Amino acid sequence: MIVSRALYTRRRLYNTLFIALSVGAAVFGLIWLAFILSALLSEGFAALSPSLFTMSTPPPGQPGGLANAILGSVLMSVIAVVLGTPIGLFAGTYLAEYGKHTKFAFVVRFVNDILLSAPSIVTGLFIYEIVVLPMGHFSAWAGTLSLMVIVIPVVVRTTENMLILVPNGLREAATALGAPTSFVIRSVTWAAAKAGIVTGVLLAVARISGETAPLLFTALNNNFLSTKLNAPMASLPAVIFQYALSPYDDWHKLAWAGALLVTATVLTLSIIARLLETKRN
């Protein structure tokens, strides 16, 4: 047998080279993660203090905190999720249980997946046109609605995916016992897919707690602690945006503290979501 030593060496060489490159690619990704998280932890922790949670955003040069922004973010996110989840859950249920292969379901699915990845700043423009302009002023409601528009597609997608995984045998068994379709869905299918649906809602919360672009011209910002949904409201991301781009050092510090809070929230939520997912499998 004639073995071309040169060819063999070359193939070995290529193999080693490309394997090294793909290991390098993974390391590259992990390095960025470490780079970002370490900067965030060192800068963020340096800026953490109890007054963050008790005082509102200050004028430059004065002591202050992020209380108004934290409250605003929590308030708007919670309302957006409370309003958006039922719509997403029902629409996802329609796609998985009723619509299935109909043309209408196909179109909704297609449009939903577009909305899922569409630029969030466009959502802000949309809500600006239909809420802010008619009302004549910026408001927390507008911010909430724009977050809701982001929540819905996320919940629709995960709900449908999770319901499809529920074995048909379960549905058939319940139907054979005489349960009406809606009853089967509510007490059998939903129950079986519960962990997955909760995961979806958590991911939706994680997604909107860092969203900035749609809030900039809907909820705007507010330097005072406010619970009025009809008035502009501060949010962590909007404050980070404003303060980070300012020339003041103490504002930068607050921006870093806010960034740490936002990231900690988002990453905790996504890790809990993942753990739920693993438990289900």
Next chain:
Amino acid sequence: MADVALTDTIATADLAARAQTTARAGRGDSRFHFLTWAAAATVLLIFMGVIGSLVIGSAPAIKAFGFSFLTSSVWDPTSNEFGGLPSIVGTLVTSTLAMILAVPIGIGVAIFLTELCPRPLRRPIGIAIELLAGIPSIIYGIWGLFVFAPWFQEHVQQPIIDATDGIPVIGSLFGGAPYGIGVFTAGLILSIMILPFISAVTRDVFETVPTMLKEAAYGLGCTTWEVMWRVVLPYARTGVVGGAMLALGRALGETMAVTFVIGNAHKIHLSLFAPGTTISATIANEFTEATSVLYTSSLIFMGLILFFITFIVLACAQLMLRALERQAGIK
């Protein structure tokens, strides 16, 4: 005999109750069906609302500038003259840069995760990479502005500028002063942000490649690289391209990270290190400051253009990934 009569009356009463229950359940059933349908219709309505509101909002700008909006690079709020070219070019250039960097690296990560990584490490490393996608855009922004840009300026930009100075084409591509922020920095940060999307989709399609195919190739004496490059990648082609398009859709519309690091200059420079702007960055920066109707409308017009571009990219991505799912379903 009496017994039978008794059973009969029970049966009739029972039947009547049963009929009532069935009727009620039927009503509840159709009500529930309608509710879910209405929710699905809401999704459709939101989508049409987005398009409709953008078209209506951009009407004044479309009327005033027409198609020349796409080719004009004048951006002058004081004389009410607007052109979208610098933003559109900026969006396309940063996204292209991000794709050039993220596609090979994303595929590399997927190869590492499916073939090379020791099994116990697979999940943790996979999750860590996906956490990159979970970090909010604004965090990339603040990190990019305060940490990455100064580092990049000193340790990467300056050496590259020095090394390429005087070389035609490449020299002007990397020419100018090292600002730290700029088009290249934006593209680089975008690439880190979309990397997890590409690697996640690619890994998922890699896992659908039949083991038999890979084993056959290994049996013929192929090296790991040859199996990946000549067997797995061609088999998973559609999925990889679909995943890349999905990531491109994200990159095109990414707002906050880019707004922080691109420099916001309405100019088209030859140099990648120069500051520029993108559609989303322009909107984020200027929307609340826009005073005239035409200014606001021009920004919404840019939003419409952005939505149009991402729609096409995302629609292609979806059609490719859907076709793949159907194919996998048949097999």
